Amino acid sequence: MQSNNASSNGTIRGDLYKVETEGLREKIQNRLDQIEMLMHEDFHLKNPEEVMLQTLNVSKFWSILSEEDRDFIQGVQSSIEEGWSWKE
Numbered sequence: 001m002q003s004n005n006a007s008s009n010g011t012i013r014g015d016l017y018k019v020e021t022e023g024l025r026e027k028i029q030n031r032l033d034q035i036e037m038l039m040h041e042d043f044h045l046k047n048p049e050e051v052m053l054q055t056l057n058v059s060k061f062w063s064i065l066s067e068e069d070r071d072f073i074q075g076v077q078s079s080i081e082e083g084w085s086w087k088e
Contacts, residue, residue: 024061031058032069039076039086048080055080 035054038044044051055073062070079086 025064028058028061028065028069032072035076036072039079042085042087044076044080045083045085048083052077052080 031054035051035058038051038054055076058065058069058073065073078084
């Protein structure tokens with residue numbers, strides 16, 4: 001009987017982990033979308049600190065970001081540091 005409970009708990013924990021991971025990925029994607037919107041408005045030229053803070057909030061999840069997302073974050077940070085327009 002205990003082995004059934006342990007098995008059920010393991011499955012439940014696995015399901016919860018999957019839901020938490022999917023929720024985290026959704027939050028990260030929402031942050032990436034927000035950064036992209038800010039960049040297309042050249043908001044980083046008016047308020048570079050705010051946009052850099054947004055990139056740092058995403059960068060803390062570097063290990064689970066795709067290569068494309070990592071490139072995007074690095075490009076945004078370079079644009080902030082160099083003062084490049086994103087509209088060009």
